[in-house]
Amino acid sequence: MKTIVLDANIFLFIWFSKSWFTERAFFLICWINELSFILLFKNLKIEEFKMTKPKKTPAIDYALKYIRRYPKTEKELRVRLLEKHYSEEEIEKAVQYLKKQWRLDDKKFAQMYIESELIKKWKPKAVVYKKLLEKWIDKDIIEEIFSDLKEEIQEWIINKIMLEIDKLKRKWKNGFDIIQILMRRWYALKDIKKAINKLENEK
Secondary structure, rough: OOOHHHHHHHHHHHHHHHOOOHHHHHHHHHHHHHHHHHHHHEEEEHHHHHHOOOOOOHHHHHHHHHHHHOOOHHHHHHHHHHHOOOHHHHHHHHHHHHOOOOOOOOHHHHHHHHHHHHHHHHOOHHHHHHHHHHOOOOHHEEEHHHHOOOHHHHHHHHHHHHHHHHHHHOOOOOHHHHHHHHOOOOOOOHHHHHHHHHHHHHO
């Protein structure tokens, strides 16, 4: 491609120098040079991509299938691959491959889990926190996400406790019995008191 473009430039230069070298001819040569540069740069980028693109390995293929049905944490994936007798090197390559593909992200996993289990499924904060630790999510990541969603989570917890109190009252439960039941369900005493006060203010 480069040789063809250069030959064309030489031909145009000789042709127009023999007769007339117009402004149009000059811009035509510049355009050919620019086109040559673009094509060469494009080819170089394609070759560079081919060289840097990691090749899939059996460990990577298995990892992709493993996380396809439900997202996993990095530690869960590492443990699973180790159980399948992949080497440490193969596991590391698989983990890094999935991270580059944005398919393995503990922070994103924790945020999705909190929103799903705590906000949508109405599970107590302490239960969700415990589950995330069991999935080997770093404590700092959990604390950060809870902090980011603090107001939303707090509002949800109070509303959830209020509904629980209403259900218990329908079962003829009252006072201290309700508090004990709610605490056994992993709700914090301070949140229970806030919910009770909110109910009292709404009367």
